[in-house]
Amino acid sequence: MFKTLALALAVVMLLSACAPVAAPAKPEEPTLRIGTLPILDLLPLFVAEKQGYFKEQGITVMFVPAQSAAERDQLMQAGQIDGMNNDMVSTVLYNKDSVKIKVVRTAIQATSTWSQYSIFAAKDSGIKSAADLKGVEIGISQATVIEYITYRLLADAGLAASDIKTINVIKIADRMQLLGSGQLKAATLPEPLATLAEQQGALRVVPDAQNPDHSNSVISFSAQAVKDKPQTIRKFLAAYEKAIADVNADPTQWQPLLNENKIIPPALTDYKLPLYPKASVPTQDQFADVQKWMKDKGMISADVPYANLVDASFLPK
8 A cells, every 4th residue: 555655656746847847927028118299198207207206116118209199099009109198089999899008097187277178269250158159160180089078068068969060170280370360260279289379369268177077188008018017007107106296296397397398389488287187097987978979970889898998907006
């Protein structure tokens, strides 16, 4: 009996010795490539770099500049960046067929005291209220968050969908120029160019501060980055959180960084920064409203599950 037991143990030990040893888990690459635009939403990103917060976390963040949202999207689709700043409409479009990106944080959010987007009327248009915009062509960028915000703000103000008329003017600079010359009677603009348009005489008719739940932007990472670099993304957001605390504590000290990254037009020498939101993601209700509008416009045929759009697990605890 003892010989049989000893033999069995010997066989087990021999088989264990011959079994392949599991390869150690591949360490994460502590580098993130972030597509950047010269926009207010990304100021905390530049602050985190300047303050050395990414280095403190032991990660490297590489900025990949883009000249437009379309160019940024091309970089993401080509796999040349891991993360970017975008919005809820583009997130749904990315993920309508399969999960390509995940929202991990709200970047900026309209509030009751600060408007991210506003509908403007030209100086001599005679338009003074939302009701005056009935049947008036409003300059927008079609199939974008700008169009979504325009429809939602006017619906909130009592206009029927049939009352809302828009014209596609993709570039914000062109929209501003046409509005300033009176060739457009109305246009929807984002900050800080909205404030510049106001300084130049345009009338801010419908600011999204009237219903700020519609407006925000987000930070998203590719599905591949979420899979391969989860700890690096967490460290990125920890550094980002410290930068937001710095900006909110003293918004006045960042004017040189705003100028350096061409975020604020030179004419806006004393632009007042908003308070950036603490760690959060858009709610399920916010995404549901975006998708309802997109279905009404024929942009999608079915809802994309919230879990396919948002992953809040990366936010600092």
